[in-house]
Amino acid sequence: MATSSEFSAELLKLKKDHLVEIILNKCVPSTISVSEELRRHVEDTENDGTSKLAKVNLENNIPFIKLESELKLTKVELECSKEIIATLKTTVSDKELIITLLQKSKQINSAQMDCSVADAVKKSSNQGNQENQRTNINQINCGVANGMKIDSNHGKQNQPTNYSGNQGKSQEPINKNKAKVVGSNEKENVFKSAPKRAVIHLGRVNLNTSPEDIKNYVVTTFKRNDFNIEPCPVREGAKSISFRIETDISILEELYLSENWPKGVLINRYRFFRNQTAAAEFK
Missing domain, CATH: 3.30.70.330 (RRM (RNA recognition motif) domain)
Structure with a gap:
């Protein structure tokens, strides 16, 4: 029967990853090629005093300590990598959200600009029509005033009087381009605004x-x-x-x-x- 020192020597001949796997699983996986005596020794005598002594000897061995340290460092690097990946995912998601919001803002501004241009053209057209109407009214008023002046010189007729009692003055045209008014009274009224x-x-x-x-x-x-x-x-x-x-x-x-x-x-x-x-x- 093999001794503990022979088992230790056989374990130290294994690869790093195989040795780490045996230590973590407290058994020898079927994928690792070892002697049957070593496999039974690891699996059947885990709680035996001899096994404990062999385990202590193995843990005090310098290659084992080195492997254990490397395993701990690997775990730490893995956790750090997970945190870095999570941070990168959040950063990429934030950037995509910012780009989407900027694109929406650009499209809304373009739509508002188109509406403003259309309103400006319509307003300019309305103002031009009103100016033409005002010019025609002034020309008609001038013609009427001149006709009344001629009749007054020949027939000594009085000048027409408007509704305000002022002679020779025409009424000012009504301004139809007053700004829109939005109600602000929050008291209960007979009617309410539509949504x-x-x-x-x-x-x-x-x-x-x-x-x-x-x-x-x-x-x-x-x-x-x-x-x-x-x-x-x-x-x-x-x-x-x-x-x-x-x-x-x-x-x-x-x-x-x-x-x-x-x-x-x-x-x-x-x-x-x-x-x-x-x-x-x-x-």
Whole structure:
């Protein structure tokens, strides 16, 4: 029968990873080739005094101490690597979130700029029409005043008197471009304001698309069921159709993200027209 010193010598001939595996498992795995006597000695006499003595001798051996130290260092490096990987994942996630927010902000600013340009052009057009109307009124007033002056010189007629009692003065035109006023009285009143809603125009849609198709798509994409879909009037010979989409104001930013819509369709602000002809031409 082999002695403890022979077992120790046989163990020290093994590879580092095999020796560490035997120490950790307190047995000899089937994948490690050792003598049957050593295998029985390790597995059957773990609590025996002789085994304990052999274990003490092995633990006091310099190669064993070196292996144990390397094993501890490996465990520490593994834990550090796990922490570093977790930190890197968090950093990458934060960077992706920042990039997404910047892209959303850029798209929203572009949409707001387009709306501002459209409002400025419309306002400029309205002001030009008002200036022309004011010029025509002034010309008419001048002609009337000159006619009355001629009649006064010939027939000595009195100048017309306006409703304010001032002679020879025309009333000032009413300013129709006053700024909008938003109510702020929070007391209980007879009526209340309606909740804000987001209204957009979905254009350049295939002719075979129905309002139900649009409703199913937006409900699935935006995970809510409060959409109101209305088809817009279509002019004769049109190659596409459009829809009016109304929903809660809270998802306005998501409505203007291009990745939320099929390729090629057009998303912009819905314009409210007074007549059906203008609405049909808006695509």
